[in-house]
Amino acid sequence: MSKSIKHHLTDDLLMAYAAGNLPEAFDLMVATHLSLCDHCRARAESFEAVGGQVLEDQAQTAQMGSDALAATMALISQGAPTPKPAHKKCAVLPAPLQDYVGGDVNDIRWRPVGMGVKQAILPTTNEATARLLFIPAGAAVPDHSHRGIEMTMVLQGAFSDEVDHFARGDVEIADQDLEHMPVADISEDCICLAVTDAPLKFTKLMPRLFQPFLRI
Numbered sequence: 001m002s003k004s005i006k007h008h009l010t011d012d013l014l015m016a017y018a019a020g021n022l023p024e025a026f027d028l029m030v031a032t033h034l035s036l037c038d039h040c041r042a043r044a045e046s047f048e049a050v051g052g053q054v055l056e057d058q059a060q061t062a063q064m065g066s067d068a069l070a071a072t073m074a075l076i077s078q079g080a081p082t083p084k085p086a087h088k089k090c091a092v093l094p095a096p097l098q099d100y101v102g103g104d105v106n107d108i109r110w111r112p113v114g115m116g117v118k119q120a121i122l123p124t125t126n127e128a129t130a131r132l133l134f135i136p137a138g139a140a141v142p143d144h145s146h147r148g149i150e151m152t153m154v155l156q157g158a159f160s161d162e163v164d165h166f167a168r169g170d171v172e173i174a175d176q177d178l179e180h181m182p183v184a185d186i187s188e189d190c191i192c193l194a195v196t197d198a199p200l201k202f203t204k205l206m207p208r209l210f211q212p213f214l215r216i
């Protein structure tokens with residue numbers, strides 16, 4: 001399945017994840033991608049191994065006291081565990097997301113945000129927002145830009161925007177310079193996980209009316 005993934009996580013994100021430095025919403029994004037992507041999971045494991053080795057080397061050369069060494073080893077062991085691959089091939093939501101939703105797609109409590117698009121905000125700490133997005137087959141998400149980073153990962157169906165075509169497991173990382181309008185493929189309704197670290201600002205008048213409902 002993951003052989004078809006074209007758009008992956010960056011080294012920065014994987015390192016921050018391995019170090020346990022990400023806001024909860026981004027942590028969830030990385031964990032969800034890793035559960036679908038052998039390529040990124042292998043990279044994440046290598047970062048975790050390198051991080052542990054660096055700390056061990058430092059401990060030896062600095063001749064740290066036993067307390068400091070114990071504290072360091074405790075930190076390493078607290079590092080984010082690398083998620084196991086998704087077992088149930090039939091599930092739309094990978095395990096890390098199922099924990100937030102309390103089930104699979106049928107358990108998502110959608111709220112309409114206009115033009116057939118629906119979303120479900122997931123409960124995370126408030127430095128960043130995680131939400132599931134439902135885009136009807138062939139429909140578009142309002143043209144928007146954002147003040148911070150926006151990451152979108154496809155869970156079902158696929159979408160295209162000005163950048164490329166994105167299918168299950170693909171992650172689009174958009175910074176504030178990208179104004180884009182994702183359009184779902186006509187063949188299937190598209191479900192995505194979207195994570196943002198600042199509120200989106202919509203660039204057209206009509207969608208702006210929907211922003212209060214999006215609560216992001």
Ligand SMILES: [Zn+2]
Pocket residue numbers: 005007008009033037039040041
């Ligand atoms: Zn990947």
